Amino acid sequence: PPTYENLEDFSPALDSQLAENKAFSNWFNHNTAEHKIAGYRAVILSLKAPGSPPGDVTEKQLDAIAELADQYSFGLIRSLHSQNLAFADVQKSGLFNLWQALEKLNLATPNIGTLTDIICCPGLDFCSLANATSIPIAKEISERFDDLDYLYDLGEINIKLSGCMNGCAHQSVGHIGILGVDKKGAEWYQITLGGSSEENATLGARLGPAVSKANITDAIEKILDTYLELRLEEEAFLQTVRRTGVQPFKEKVYAN
Ligand code: SF4
Numbered sequence: 001p002p003t004y005e006n007l008e009d010f011s012p013a014l015d016s017q018l019a020e021n022k023a024f025s026n027w028f029n030h031n032t033a034e035h036k037i038a039g040y041r042a043v044i045l046s047l048k049a050p051g052s053p054p055g056d057v058t059e060k061q062l063d064a065i066a067e068l069a070d071q072y073s074f075g076l077i078r079s080l081h082s083q084n085l086a087f088a089d090v091q092k093s094g095l096f097n098l099w100q101a102l103e104k105l106n107l108a109t110p111n112i113g114t115l116t117d118i119i120c121c122p123g124l125d126f127c128s129l130a131n132a133t134s135i136p137i138a139k140e141i142s143e144r145f146d147d148l149d150y151l152y153d154l155g156e157i158n159i160k161l162s163g164c165m166n167g168c169a170h171q172s173v174g175h176i177g178i179l180g181v182d183k184k185g186a187e188w189y190q191i192t193l194g195g196s197s198e199e200n201a202t203l204g205a206r207l208g209p210a211v212s213k214a215n216i217t218d219a220i221e222k223i224l225d226t227y228l229e230l231r232l233e234e235e236a237f238l239q240t241v242r243r244t245g246v247q248p249f250k251e252k253v254y255a256n
Helices: 012-020 022-031 059-072 092-104 135-144 148-154 213-230 237-244 247-253
Strands: 032-034 040-045 085-091 159-162 176-183 186-193
Touching: 012 022, 012 092, 022 032, 022 040, 022 092, 022 148, 040 092, 059 085, 059 092, 085 092, 135 159, 135 213, 148 213, 176 213, 186 213, 213 237, 213 247, 237 247
Parallel strands: 159 176
Antiparallel strands: 032 040, 040 085, 176 186
16 A cells, blocks of 8 residues: 555645635536545545546546656556546545645546446447447537536436447436437437446336437436436435336426
8 A cells, every 4th residue: 555644634724725616626526525534535536527528538638647647646647437536545634725726727626426427438429339429429418517516416326328239338327328229321319317337226117118319318318307306305316216107207208
């Protein structure tokens, strides 16, 4: 393990930075996680800026990330299956400066664990096996739902989006799974709801017939509206779908 310093867990400077700066506090709450060593936190670098292909990083960003890792996290960068990067061991006293540096690099979108933290395969843009594009769909969804207050109100929802039945993005275990299919040369998308890869792992239930490319983001919006109508207090999306089944979502998405 890295040679951790012996630190106090409470950082008065961090406390006042969090109280004074809403953007920093949003980032802290969503893009950092508890650490078992006092005085440290883990930081997730969001590769899910609105409009960017999920998981993409440029060579300039990578160079800068490597320098920041040297400065803040023992020179180690971890790549996560969620298509983000992590600095696992950051001192709390360095979080504010690190956040400012990540902001400049467009790597601090405070959306980890929210709807726009989409896991997406390369799809038709890059993969010769694909039936349908996936990156443009992820882009459309992340641009449509870019209001942070709305995302935070929705709570934890993951979308997993694959461009063919090989399912590289594991859409069948997404809270919302989207699978690209080919229908007579056109791109369509099958939606599943209620999948999970965590404890109580479940395959999502198919919502109904595939939805056209032009309508897929509208369909996602109808699903979210239905969830907001149906949810009980503090009930997460996955719990609501498990309680109600897919029928009410289906009625909304396929209503004329
Ligand atoms: S799910 Fe299909 S389209 Fe996407 S990367 Fe895998 S093989 Fe390619």
